[in-house]
Each structure stands twice: as structure tokens, then as C-alpha cells.
Amino acid sequence: MFEVSGLSKRGGYRNILSGVSLTLDRGECLLLLGPNGAGKTSLLRVLAGISRPDGGRLRMNGGAWDRAQIGFTSHRPCVYEGLTAQENLAFFGRLYGVRDWARRADELLTDLSLSLFRHEPVRNFSRGMQQRLDLARVLLPDPSHLLLDEPYTGLDQAGCAVLDTLLGERLRQGGGIVVSTHDLSRLPSRGRVLFLRRGRKVAELSDRDLREAEIRSFYAANASGGEGK
Amino acid sequence: MARGVLSILWKEIRLEYHTRGSIPSMLLFLGLLLLLFGFVLPAGATTETLPGILWISILFSGILGLGRSFRREIPWALLLAPVPRSAVFWGKFAANLLFLLVVEAVTLPLFLAFFNLPGPADWLETVAALLLGTIGMVAAGTLVSALTAEVAGGDFLLPLLLFPLLAPDLVGGIQATLAGFRGDAVGFWLWAKILLAYDVVFLTVPGFLLEFILEG
Numbered sequence: 001m002f003e004v005s006g007l008s009k010r011g012g013y014r015n016i017l018s019g020v021s022l023t024l025d026r027g028e029c030l031l032l033l034g035p036n037g038a039g040k041t042s043l044l045r046v047l048a049g050i051s052r053p054d055g056g057r058l059r060m061n062g063g064a065w066d067r068a069q070i071g072f073t074s075h076r077p078c079v080y081e082g083l084t085a086q087e088n089l090a091f092f093g094r095l096y097g098v099r100d101w102a103r104r105a106d107e108l109l110t111d112l113s114l115s116l117f118r119h120e121p122v123r124n125f126s127r128g129m130q131q132r133l134d135l136a137r138v139l140l141p142d143p144s145h146l147l148l149d150e151p152y153t154g155l156d157q158a159g160c161a162v163l164d165t166l167l168g169e170r171l172r173q174g175g176g177i178v179v180s181t182h183d184l185s186r187l188p189s190r191g192r193v194l195f196l197r198r199g200r201k202v203a204e205l206s207d208r209d210l211r212e213a214e215i216r217s218f219y220a221a222n223a224s225g226g227e228g229k
Numbered sequence: 230m231a232r233g234v235l236s237i238l239w240k241e242i243r244l245e246y247h248t249r250g251s252i253p254s255m256l257l258f259l260g261l262l263l264l265l266f267g268f269v270l271p272a273g274a275t276t277e278t279l280p281g282i283l284w285i286s287i288l289f290s291g292i293l294g295l296g297r298s299f300r301r302e303i304p305w306a307l308l309l310a311p312v313p314r315s316a317v318f319w320g321k322f323a324a325n326l327l328f329l330l331v332v333e334a335v336t337l338p339l340f341l342a343f344f345n346l347p348g349p350a351d352w353l354e355t356v357a358a359l360l361l362g363t364i365g366m367v368a369a370g371t372l373v374s375a376l377t378a379e380v381a382g383g384d385f386l387l388p389l390l391l392f393p394l395l396a397p398d399l400v401g402g403i404q405a406t407l408a409g410f411r412g413d414a415v416g417f418w419l420w421a422k423i424l425l426a427y428d429v430v431f432l433t434v435p436g437f438l439l440e441f442i443l444e445g
Contacts, residue, residue, distance in 0.1 A: 050305040068311035078306045080240070082248040091243075095236040095310045121247060 007056035024176040029191035032180040039199040040180040048072035071143035075150040077134035081123035096141035108136040127154040233312030237320025251294040258290040280406035295370035299378035315436035350412030361424035362402025368431035
């Protein structure tokens with residue numbers, strides 16, 4: 001579904017990303033692991049089209065990179081606190097040209113247990129509720145690829161379970177998901193783990209290697225000194 | 230493009246409706262300026278001095294609104310959308326222009342009443358001068374607002390960068406408005422052409438620059 005090769009990004013005098021290559025197939029989940037400053041968020045931002053890479057090649061479905069097919073959430077919810085939940089989804093639905101945005105917004109608000117709060121200003125929402133609304137924003141245009149940066153941060157147990165269910169559905173429907181996290185209990189049952197350190201890919205583990213204990217020991221051995229230079 | 234511009238404009242109007250952030254603060258600031266000018270100006274301000282006072286007041290209060298424009302934005306929320314990047318500029322520009330024109334529509338009669346002055350000799354020319362000058366001011370202001378929003382000390386940088394950039398627009402606006410007050414058609418057209426040229430430049434350039442300004 002997408003293929004990235006030799007991606008590099010500089011920030012000042014630092015190499016934030018150095019020659020990172022990865023692929024993501026249909027229905028596959030790629031987990032990004034690495035210590036703080038390893039380049040996980042920077043990689044997601046470049047893939048989302050927010051940040052311009054200094055080098056490398058990005059191809060989607062064998063053609064040019066299409067940012068309309070990307071849904072991205074950051075650890076900071078991307079919703080307007082001055083608008084209501086419904087207005088936020090109305091704005092993003094219109095901006096993305098989603099034809100039946102009102103019906104989709106209703107469904108998503110119900111799925112994410114926010115339908116009672118649809119006319120509340122988002123500034124009154126808790127962090128977890130904002131996170132859920134952010135997820136609704138991302139899923140509204142139905143992108144084929146999801147890039148999720150620390151999506152479980154701020155969510156309660158019920159929220160985490162809803163997120164797991166929604167992501168599971170996306171994978172079954174053939175969508176691709178890249179998740180950056182420090183929570184090793186969220187290892188996908190099927191997929192791959194990409195380990196970043198100082199802006200470089202240091203390991204890529206396939207699903208047959210995805211045993212939490214082994215990942216933990218690998219993480220401990222490679223986690224020191226995240227920043228690139 | 231049109232979809233992106235209209236969506237952003239709709240969002241800005243809803244945000245303004247809920248937060249009442251820009252228009253009331255600009256109006257309040259203009260009211261305070263009006264009072265201050267009333268104190269410091271010698272008795273009997275004339276139509277010769279009014280355009281200058283009016284434009285300085287619009288500039289100062291406009292900075293308030295323009296400063297908020299990108300500071301309350303989540304830039305990458307707009308960058309992710311499958312619309313041209315220039316739509317972000319046009320949407321923001323349209324909203325800022327609308328808000329400042331609302332403020333001006335309230336301010337002009339207030340100024341005339343406060344200084345006890347008759348209306349302009351040519352209303353059409355005066356309104357055209359205000360419109361052309363405001364378009365240039367908002368276009369340049371929206372660009373500089375985008376440039377300084379994510380920078381440390383952006384509040385300080387915005388007027389510092391914007392005031393010199395606005396000098397031709399401000400001079401043109403004052404002179405064209407003065408010509409409108411006098412009913413001097415020749416003078417109006419001379420300055421209107423300068424304002425028009427300024428508007429064309431600052432409505433064209435940001436469309437190309439915004440790609441680099443908003444992306445990291």
C-alpha cells in the first residue's frame with residue numbers, strides 16, 4: 001500500500017531521520033517503538049505530509065503520495081476548543097469533501113460515546129473525550145492509512161477498548177495502520193514492529209517475533225540515547 | 230480550492246460567534262483610541278485630519294485580530310486536508326477581512342459623530358478607499374500572522390514586521406480616503422491605483438509562500 005525509502009529529515013544541525021525505509025501492506029499494523037527523541041513523531045509527520053522531508057522517496061499504491069488517503073492523530077488532539085463536537089466534525093467533513101459527513105459524524109459520535117455531548121463546546125471536554133473526538137475527526141473521511149501518535153494517551157479503559165475495536169475493524173477492512181507508542185502491551189497480534197533510535201531504523205521485527213517479553217528486552221537494550229545527531 | 234476557503238471561513242465565523250474573540254476586542258480598542266484622540270487633538274478636528282486618525286486606529290485594532298488569526302489555529306489540521314495550501318491563506322484572509330470590515334462599518338459613523346464632522350463629499354470613493362486599503366492591510370497581515378504564529382515572541386514580531394510592510398498601504402489609504410472626503414476624484418484615482426497594485430502583490434505572493442511557511 002505504501003513504500004518509503006531512504007527518508008531523511010534535518011532539524012538545525014541534527015539528523016532527525018536518517019535513511020529510514022519501510023513498507024506497509026493492506027490490513028497491516030506497524031508499531032513504531034523507540035525512546036524519546038528517536039524520531040517516531042517526526043517520521044509520522046513526514047508521512048502525514050505536515051513536514052517536508054529533506055531526502056527519500058514516498059510512494060503510495062505504486063504512484064504518488066496522496067495525503068487525502070492519510071489520517072493522522074498527534075498526542076495533542078487536533079480539535080478546536082471553541083467549537084462544539086458537532087461543529088468540529090462538520091468543519092473537517094466539509095474541508096475533506098466528505099459527502100455524507102452528517103451521517104458519518106452521527107455514527108462516529110455514537111461509536112465513541114460522545115453523542116450526548118455533540119453540542120457541548122470542546123473546551124468543556126476532558127482530555128480523554130477530546131482524544132475520542134480527535135479519533136472521530138480522523139475516521140470521518142475514511143482514509144486508507146491511519147498514522148497514530150500515542151493514541152492511547154489520555155484514554156480510559158473503555159476508550160482504549162473502543163480504539164482497539166475500531167482499529168481492528170480498519171485492519172479487517174484492509175486499511176493500514178502505523179502506531180507510535182511506548183505501551184508494549186499494545187503489541188498487535190499481527191503486524192510488524194519498527195524500532196527507531198537516533199533517527200535510524202535499528203530493527204524491524206515481524207509478527208512471528210512479536211512476543212512481548214522479547215520486545216521488552218530488545219527495547220531495554222536499545223533505548224538509551226534517543227536524540228539524533 | 231473553493232471548498233477549502235469556504236470551510237475555513239465558516240469555521241472562523243463559528244469560532245468568532247462562540248468565543249467572541251476578535252470583533253469585540255477590536256471594537257473596544259477602537260473606542261478607547263477614539264477617546265484618546267478626543268483628548269489629545271486640539272479642538273475642532275477637521276476632515277483633513279480625520280483620515281489619518283481613522284487609518285491609524287484601524288491599523289492598531291486590526292493588529293489585534295490579525296495576531297489571533299493563526300495563533301488560535303492548529304496549523305497541521307489544515308495542512309492535512311486535501312485542499313491546496315493557498316486555500317488556508319484565502320480562508321483566513323476572507324475571515325479577517327470580514328471581521329475588520331464589520332469593525333470599520335461601526336467605526337466610521339462613530340468617528341464622524343464623535344468629532345462632529347459632516348460626511349465625506351464622495352461616499353463611494355471613501356468606501357472604496359477604505360475597502361482597497363483594508364484588503365491590502367489584511368492580506369499582508371494574514372501573511373505575517375502565519376509567519377510569526379509559531380515563532381517565540383511572535384506577538385512582538387507581528388507589528389515589527391508588519392508596520393514597515395504596510396507603509397505604502399497606509400499612506401495610500403489615508404490619501405485616497407482624504408480625496409474621498411474632499412471629493413477630489415483625480416487624487417482618489419491616483420492613490421486608488423497604488424492601493425490596487427499593493428493589493429495585487431499581497432494577494433498573489435502569499436499563495437506561493439504559504440507552502441514553505443506552514444510546513445516544517
